[in-house]
Amino acid sequence: MPESAATAVSRTPSGRLALANASEQIALGPLDGRYQSAVAPLVDYLSEAALNRDRVAVEVEWLIHLTSNNVLPGTTPLGAEQQEKLRAIVTEFDAASVKELAEIEAITVHDVKAVEYYIGRRLPAIGIENLTALVHFGCTSEDINNLSYALGIKGAVESVWLPAARALVAQISTMARDNRDVPMLSRTHGQPATPTTLGKELAVTAHRLTRQLERISKTEYLGKINGATGTYAAHVAAVPSADWQSVGKGFVEGLGLTWNPLTTQIESHDWQAELYADIARFNRILHNVCTDIWSYISIGYFRQIPVAGATGSSTMPHKVNPIRFENAEANLEISNGLLDTLGATLVTSRWQRDLTDSSSQRNIGVAFGHSLLAISNVSKGLERLDVAEEVLAADLDQNWEVLGEAIQMVMRAEAIAGVEGMENPYERLKDLTRGQRVDGARMQEFVSGLGLSPEAQERLLALTPGLYTGIADALVDHLK
Structure with a gap:
């Protein structure tokens, strides 16, 4: 029976039901679907919603900074209660806030302008509607964006990615110490070579990874708030008496970032490229760990502890496949593909501004997500390994x-x-x-x-x- 107009459903050209119109959102990518639980902590820092929340935070803090320092004639410092209510716009930012911002942006067709209006709507309830003109004062969108991205990336690295990476390296280090005196045949060029110990080889890996983590932990997160082309032109035109460099420097540093005094319209993103290169190098070393462990499993040096109820192969019941390490390899390669692209793209901008960085930076969370997923898989894979010392000994004896x-x-x-x-x-x-x-x-x-x-x-x-x-x-x- 043909569908009536009342009961018609959306279908694809092939006649299948259109899943895009399902009542529940269906993820296009695996990080928001199959692997969502492994990367969920990054949502608080690198999602679109987190970016908007950080934009709100930067705008709010800028307003408080300008008034607290009496930068503009006619303004006075806000009271403690007013500041608390302003900051509550950030701390109470939720799903409803995301929806409201989207509705505003549908009209403005500009994400940062939507944030400005979103904050302006809330000032009357705080009793400071007279300061509406101070929201986004002197700023170009990139003033807000560069600081928001820096805060989000810093939070993701320091609160999510680094702790996970450090935990994995600690896990490998423990394995190294536990197996420090377990003799193992080395293989150079794939051929038998001077013996070593399993612990020493694992220690090499942990040492290499640790060096990269130390570099990453010292990352400088740069920011700027100097106007449309980095000249403070609008600031000086509006309030020529203010020391705008000092105002900007104090604000950026107050956010926990490093002030960049020389920029075009955009903060140059060099620090991001440096960070992504270091994370990509960590990923590549970890990829090497995966291929080595996989190879050791294949020659019997490690036994894999079966997971109760799990299926290794749909047709071969005996199989216990090293899927954690294979999954990690793939995700590390995807992460590095994105990190390399970001690092190459972000350091270049035509003249004083183009928008290639805007589209590129929306994929930062994806790059981190695939790396974090790989770290999780390697950790879980290592947990299911048992050293087959008798196999190592027999190999040496041969x-x-x-x-x-x-x-x-x-x-x-x-x-x-x-x-x-x-x-x-x-x-x-x-x-x-x-x-x-x-x-x-x-x-x-x-x-x-x-x-x-x-x-x-x-x-x-x-x-x-x-x-x-x-x-x-x-x-x-x-x-x-």
């Missing part, structure tokens, strides 16, 4: 040829000490070991026939691949 390095170095030391018959140590070990497996008995037979000093021979005969790890365990102590 590769006695790695002692060739130790033997030829002892021969060199013996030659320097005057022991006869130690000629061509490298070549002799190469003939014995290159491209072929040598078991313990053959290696010890070779050592016994070299004519080493008794002390050196005893030391080498006691050496096994599992004991040939140098001071790898002690190196773990370099972790902070």
Whole structure:
């Protein structure tokens, strides 16, 4: 039966129901759908709603700053109750506020102007409607936007991303310490090489990641409030007696940001590019961690602890797949694609202003979201790992040829000490070991026939691949 006009529903050209018209909003991207819970903390800092709330906060604080410092003739400092009510516009900002702003913006077709009107509507209730003209005084939209983005990014980094990243590095550091003396065959170029310990290799990773976190923690978040082309022209025209540089500097620093005295209409965003490069580098190191762990799982060095009720494969019941690390790899790559693009785009602006940064910056939350999701997945993946020490030991026992390095170095030391018959140590070990497996008995037979000093021979005969790890365990102590 054909649908009547009264019961008609929206359909796509293929005849399917149009999901875009569902009563509940359906997410287009995975961060707002499948993975929403993992990235939810970023919503308070990097969402469109958070950006608008921060815009309101900057406008409110600017109004309070101008009056508190008697910048404009005819104004006096607001009372404590009035300031409290003004700041309540920010603290009480909610879903209804978001809706109201959207309704205003539908008329203004300008997001920052909508914020100005939104605040102006609330001044009569505070008893300061006479200060409506002071809202957004002297400002270009970018004065508000650059400070709002800086506050949001700073909050996201310091309150969400850094704590999650630090927790992951601490988790890897704990694994390093717990496995500091677990011997493991190294592989250089994919081939058996001088043994190490699992803990030392994990410590290398933790050390690398820690260096990036230290750089990120020292990020300078810059801001400006100097007008349409960075000259304070409107400010000076309106109030020539004011020290506008001092006023602007005090305001920006009062927000917890670093004042940038020289800009065009936009704050140059160089600090953002620097931050994104550091986070991208952290992501790339973490990506390397994922591929290494994945490879260790594939050769049995780690066992994955099954999750009760979980399915590894839809057809192969035995499978426990390293999906956490694979998921993290993909999300780190997506994050870096965005971070690299942001870093390249934001440092360039035609003459005094173009809008490429406006569209680009709306994706900052997406870039952080994919990184945060990856961090979560790596952490969960590590929690489900168990070290298969017997597999590591068996692998070492199958590769006695790695002692060739130790033997030829002892021969060199013996030659320097005057022991006869130690000629061509490298070549002799190469003939014995290159491209072929040598078991313990053959290696010890070779050592016994070299004519080493008794002390050196005893030391080498006691050496096994599992004991040939140098001071790898002690190196773990370099972790902070």
